Amino acid sequence: MKAIVIDDSRTMRRIISSILKGVGYEVLEAGDGREALDILTENPDTDLCCIDWNMPVMDGLSFVIEVRASREWRNTTLMMVTTESERGQIVKALAAGAHEYLIKPFTPEAILQKLELLGLLPIEENA
């Protein structure tokens, strides 16, 4: 499973990446939406993008709109992970094509429960 963590905060990228790696994801990181589109172009097999809203160059909502406009990435699941917590913002992101929405701050369990909802939590069979 492959994920791209898109956030302009290095600390936040590290936190989310380590949770995803912990359940077996290969993780790539991007500091804004434009950089993420470049990474996604090179990695069309990406399963999941965790997307911050407020970022320089290209924000998270614009990134979601760009990704949904292309058929090539129709199998990529998009999850907003942001401090934006107004109801209207959540509606807007879902309408633009985000599959899920997680509000910061969150616990590691909350992110994994979202993955479970999305059918994107890998189960390790080796025990």
Added chain:
Amino acid sequence: MSITQENFQFIADLVRARSAIALAPGKEYLVESRLSKFARDEGVTVDQYVTRRRTAMSHSDTELIVEALTTNETSWFRDSQPFTALSGHILPALTQTRGTLGSLRIWSAACSTGQEPYSIAMTLKQYFAQSAYQPQAEILATDLSQQVIDQAMTGRYSQLEVNRGLPAANLVQYFDRRGTEWEISAELRAMVRFRRHNLLDPAPVGGPFDVVFLRNVLIYFDVPTKLKVLRTVHGALRPGGFLVLGAAETTVGLDDSWDRVTVGRSSIYQKAAITA
């Protein structure tokens, strides 16, 4: 940084021996997050913490660890399977045997702070949204603790609570933002009644029920008590009604008055349609 398979297995064996709760592979994250506080107190990683406990474990350590891993963390649509079974099997089966469902009564026993009954309410709303008729649905939610009942009745949840297992689409459909909290909508609140109830007492008024959710409760009881509670629930169900238990629980080998029905990866239990 993450826990080794060996240490995970050690904790899983300990928890299973003490609580009959199975921590399946894939639940490493649960061990990591629940034990992180203890590890932090000692300034070590969770893996190091477990390694230490494997050589020297006091009785209170055992209690702490088992409690941390078995405490009912209430999340929305917890374990997801029971809700899939409700919309995918139980509601169609009840509709088929009863023709149209004029009324539908569901008992959420041990409802804690309300996430389960409200998740049931959301499942019903979505199921009957496609349907030509709307049954009169009543959900009775009970718990032993007045404190959690009081909290559930406020219908308000923190940001952290709505992050846990609740699909974002449901959040915007069924909740309103109130300051830093989210309040469940009036239409869902109208479907649920909360009441304090002890499972060792006779069934609460409000039955007979079509479905009873009794999840992760029986595991805490000894065999005679389990049987007593199962008899109470059996008596409170309509013929053909369904019982939903927790993933680690079963009636099999305890009480043979139920038919086990396998739905996907979970089991539900049905009371015989015609009782002798």
